[in-house]
Amino acid sequence: MTNQELLSIKNLSVVYNTTRGRLIAIDNFSLGLSEGEIISVVGESGSGKSTLGYAILRILPPNGKIVNGEIHFNGINIIQLSEKELRELRGKKISMIFQDPMTSLDPLMRIGDQIVETILEHEKMDKEEAWNIGANLLESLRIDSERMYDFPHQLSGGMRQRIVIALAIVLNPKVVIADEPTTGLDVIVQYQILDLLKRLRDERKISIIFITHDLGLAYDISDRIAVMYAGKLVELAEKNKLFDRPLHPYTQGLLKSIPELSIDSKNLVSIPGYPPDMVTPPRGCRFHPRCPIAMSLCRQKEPKLIEVEKNHYVRCFRSGEVAFK
Amino acid sequence: MNSGKKLSLHGMLQAISRVKIRRPITEEEWFITIGGSIIFLIFMMALLAPFISPYDPTIKTGASYQPPSWEHLMGTDKFGRDMFSRIIWGGRIPLVIGLVATIFSFAIGVPLGLLSGYFGGNFDRILSLVMDSIYSFPGLVLAIALAALLGSSVVNITVAIAVIYVPTFFRVVRGQVLSIKEELYVTAAISIGAKRRTIIARYIFPNTIPSIAIVFSLSIADAILTEAGLSFLGLGPVVPPVPDWAYDLQKWYGLAVSQGYWWLAFWPGFFIMLTVLGYSLFGEGLNEILNPMLREV
Numbered sequence: 001m002t003n004q005e006l007l008s009i010k011n012l013s014v015v016y017n018t019t020r021g022r023l024i025a026i027d028n029f030s031l032g033l034s035e036g037e038i039i040s041v042v043g044e045s046g047s048g049k050s051t052l053g054y055a056i057l058r059i060l061p062p063n064g065k066i067v068n069g070e071i072h073f074n075g076i077n078i079i080q081l082s083e084k085e086l087r088e089l090r091g092k093k094i095s096m097i098f099q100d101p102m103t104s105l106d107p108l109m110r111i112g113d114q115i116v117e118t119i120l121e122h123e124k125m126d127k128e129e130a131w132n133i134g135a136n137l138l139e140s141l142r143i144d145s146e147r148m149y150d151f152p153h154q155l156s157g158g159m160r161q162r163i164v165i166a167l168a169i170v171l172n173p174k175v176v177i178a179d180e181p182t183t184g185l186d187v188i189v190q191y192q193i194l195d196l197l198k199r200l201r202d203e204r205k206i207s208i209i210f211i212t213h214d215l216g217l218a219y220d221i222s223d224r225i226a227v228m229y230a231g232k233l234v235e236l237a238e239k240n241k242l243f244d245r246p247l248h249p250y251t252q253g254l255l256k257s258i259p260e261l262s263i264d265s266k267n268l269v270s271i272p273g274y275p276p277d278m279v280t281p282p283r284g285c286r287f288h289p290r291c292p293i294a295m296s297l298c299r300q301k302e303p304k305l306i307e308v309e310k311n312h313y314v315r316c317f318r319s320g321e322v323a324f325k
Numbered sequence: 326m327n328s329g330k331k332l333s334l335h336g337m338l339q340a341i342s343r344v345k346i347r348r349p350i351t352e353e354e355w356f357i358t359i360g361g362s363i364i365f366l367i368f369m370m371a372l373l374a375p376f377i378s379p380y381d382p383t384i385k386t387g388a389s390y391q392p393p394s395w396e397h398l399m400g401t402d403k404f405g406r407d408m409f410s411r412i413i414w415g416g417r418i419p420l421v422i423g424l425v426a427t428i429f430s431f432a433i434g435v436p437l438g439l440l441s442g443y444f445g446g447n448f449d450r451i452l453s454l455v456m457d458s459i460y461s462f463p464g465l466v467l468a469i470a471l472a473a474l475l476g477s478s479v480v481n482i483t484v485a486i487a488v489i490y491v492p493t494f495f496r497v498v499r500g501q502v503l504s505i506k507e508e509l510y511v512t513a514a515i516s517i518g519a520k521r522r523t524i525i526a527r528y529i530f531p532n533t534i535p536s537i538a539i540v541f542s543l544s545i546a547d548a549i550l551t552e553a554g555l556s557f558l559g560l561g562p563v564v565p566p567v568p569d570w571a572y573d574l575q576k577w578y579g580l581a582v583s584q585g586y587w588w589l590a591f592w593p594g595f596f597i598m599l600t601v602l603g604y605s606l607f608g609e610g611l612n613e614i615l616n617p618m619l620r621e622v
Contacts, residue, residue, distance in 0.1 A: 059515050086518075092518060098516075103508060104509040106514070106531075107510075117519070117527060121518055121519050122518060171517075
């Protein structure tokens with residue numbers, strides 16, 4: 001991967017210690033993000049996609065641990081930073097938008113106070129100045145700045161998510177990790193949020209890691225799409241390439257399972273089976289128990305991530321075969 | 326208001342009468358109102374004692390053992406002192422000790438609970454052990470021991486009572502912190518680079534206040550009872566002839582029973598009961614109102 005990457009993740013592995021044993025949430029994951037790029041990380045629940053966001057900011061829960069790998073931001077290895085250096089990084093260089101706008105705002109703090117609090121944590125200025133920055137930011141996100149005086153419960157879900165986004169970008173970070181930011185919002189609001197994120201990328205050159213389980217949203221917003229399965233990166237490509245010529249059977253299954261709004265499509269296609277238990281993942285390729293084209297080699301050996309064509313990576317033994325689409 | 330066929334009784338009544346029916350006052354609102362009023366009135370009584378008490382409570386103002394009359398509303402005691410004046414003045418010490426002791430407990434228990442709950446680990450384990458051992462003593466027994474150890478002055482009794490309620494605050498706050506620190510908004514605050522101090526003081530502490538308020542009110546009620554208990558056992562902070570409800574109660578209850586001088590024991594006991602009732606109602610009312618809200622938020 002190239003040198004001008006803003007954020008590069010190399011061979012990252014994250015493990016959770018659970019009562020049932022070690023759960024490998026992310027296994028040997030690599031990904032690079034360029035300036036102004038939007039990458040979607042797509043996968044089912046439990047595929048490790050949210051853990052990825054938490055790992056980058058080093059805010060994993062206490063039982064979670066990065067056991068291997070490097071995360072470089074602008075040449076600094078985030079894994080080696082001290083708590084104090086991390087605090088300076090968080091919010092100011094990399095920030096995160098959380099899944100649930102209903103619970104990611106402090107219910108007892110006014111919107112304005114939360115924004116001011118965030119600014120003052122990083123910048124030396126007086127409260128009034130910070131308040132004005134917040135008000136201007138809200139206006140630029142097309143939110144009435146009078147909302148600064150409101151408490152979270154006074155706002156609608158879409159409005160709250162825009163506040164959460166405002167909090168994430170108020171310090172002009174370079175990278176924003178958006179962890180399913182549109183979950184629980186209706187479709188129209190979902191697209192407003194996507195448009196907002198795209199605008200932020202265009203206007204502020206913010207790079208975005210967009211974590212989602214919805215391939216439709218991923219296609220709409222991103223430049224490249226990374227597909228994760230059971231903690232592994234299984235396919236990575238530019239979005240049109242991934243949609244036109246998906247090479248991993250899991251990606252193909254995901255694409256087939258997008259419901260179509262046409263008259264003759266009556267059946268909703270789904271991938272049979274369930275995601276594997278990550279404490280005892282299957283041997284060989286992790287997808288083989290659910291794979292329609294698995295062969296005996298897949299049960300024995302783990303395939304490597306290979307670049308089948310330029311900038312199109314896939315982790316499958318049979319990706320080279322033409323027959324398989 | 327309801328679409329469809331389901332009509333509520335409320336809606337029907339409104340439709341028929343075309344008068345807006347007011348929401349009835351709920352039980353917990355009664356609790357808070359009555360409790361709050363009792364506390365307020367008793368505090369005003371103690372505060373305005375110099376202006377409203379008809380006699381000096383420490384000197385002889387009439388014949389001994391007079392039953393209640395217009396001259397002496399609550400009768401007189403053995404030394405001919407006016408019981409009404411003694412009741413008015415006698416609230417000062419229990420009220421102040423209850424409040425100050427609880428403030429002390431709050432000031433020690435809350436920060437320790439915050440730190441213990443937030444940082445966890447061995448610090449939390451040791452602190453919890455200490456607090457649980459204090460908590461496992463019956464409050465009055467511990468207060469007696471401390472009062473005997475320190476000697477009974479107003480300050481010492483306050484300290485002894487304060488010690489008893491530190492674990493109550495500690496446990497409630499610690500428990501709250503354990504759940505609040507898992508909230509997404511705390512993770513969100515960490516993710517934007519907030520310092521630990523900011524997270525504890527600005528994000529976690531305010532969210533524990535509803536629970537603290539309840540404990541605060543109930544602890545004052547309990548502290549007043551403990552003070553009364555100490556006085557009753559002769560370990561009280563008061564030196565006669567300073568008026569104090571519990572002191573008068575323990576001084577005269579024997580006579581009240583044997584001689585039928587009921588007013589000597591009835592009024593001090595009644596006012597202790599009333600004060601404790603006020604705080605308890607207030608605390609219970611707060612509990613009823615704030616706890617569903619805690620669940621909701």
